[in-house]
Amino acid sequence: MPSYAIGDIQGCHTELRRLLDQLAFDPKRDRLWLVGDLVNRGPHSLEVLRLVRDLGDAATVVLGNHDLHLLAVAAGNNKHAKKSTLEAVLEAPDRDELLDWLRHRPVLHHDDTLALTMIHAGLPPQWDLAQARECARELESALRGADYRAFLQEMYGNQPSLWSPHLRGVERLRFITNCLTRLRYCEQDGSLALKEKGQLGSQRPGRLPWFQMPGRLSRDDRIIFGHWSTLGFWAGENVWAIDSGCLWGGALTALRLDETPLRAVQLDCPGELEPSDA
Incomplete structure (x- = not known):
């Protein structure tokens, strides 16, 4: 069946429909994969x-x-609430239904038939796909569990920055969250360089994109991700980056998954914000 992955939408409903x-x-008949950041x-x-819920x-x-x-x-975690444009969701009559649906979405999706894995951001070099899937399940359990609000109160932060299988509790969950939803670059020692956000070549010396890290244990797995609008559409080294900056006046990218090679289809977008507004 025709299957497509679409990059970050971030509230650009008109462009998604187009x-x-x-x-x-x-x-x-068809199937749709979405790499996250539906909103904001x-x-x-x-x-x-x-x-998306109605699909x-x-x-x-x-x-x-x-x-x-x-x-x-x-x-109730308002640490970064002032940077949000989420009022319509939070005030909607179907708010609770939508939030419950969203909270039960995965953070990693793998399809054996297509031999493809989808995440939002990245994987640390120390994780193979089996470890990534195990860590994703841990985070999904926390988000779907009765105490999910407690985790969401402690979610923000850049530490710990280096993976250890001995991490426990909220520190372990925060590290997993940062990898799967925020990661772009790594330091030479494999730690997360979460403050590095620019296009390739703009990073501080010694920092590499997560997918170019030497010895990356997931290098043999085909991975689709978004999150990195300054990278744009990028294909190589067994990864496909499909956040092409629709919000910023770039394009909304769909990647045809059931064809070889994977084929990109793009829609030019007028843009809702200037990059300086990020």
Whole structure:
């Protein structure tokens, strides 16, 4: 069946609908993967959530950092609430239903038939795919559990920055969260350089994109991710980056997954924000 992965939407509902029309997407026949960041900064986060939720089993979503931010704000963590454009979701009559649906989305999706894995951001070099899937399940259990609000209160922060199998509790969950939803660059020792956000070549000496780290244990696995609008569409080294900056006036990218080679289809976007507004 035709299967597509689409990059970060961030509330750009009109562009999403236009791209689905361009693909002649039929939820009765086709399948859609979404790399996360459905919401925030763009103008129509509520409409995006409703559209994707209503696609049912035709759509598979992994959570991004902005999706987790919505859940955190809804749970009372207002640390970064002033940078949000989430009022329409938080005030919607179907708010609780939508938030519950979102909270039960995975943070990693793997398809054996397609031999593809989807995450929002990145993997540390110390994780093979089996370790990544195990860590993803831990985070998913925390988000879906009765104490999820407690974790969302402690979610933000850049520490710990280096993986150890001995990490426990909220520190372990925070590290997993930062890898799967925030990571772009790593230090030479394999620790997370979470403050590095720019395009390739702009980073401080010694820092490398997570997918170019020497000895990366997931290098033999085909991985699709978003999150990195300054990287844009990028294919190589067994990874496909598909956040092409729709929000910023770039493009919304769909990647055809059931063809060889994987083929990108792009929709030019007018942009809702200037990069200086980030």
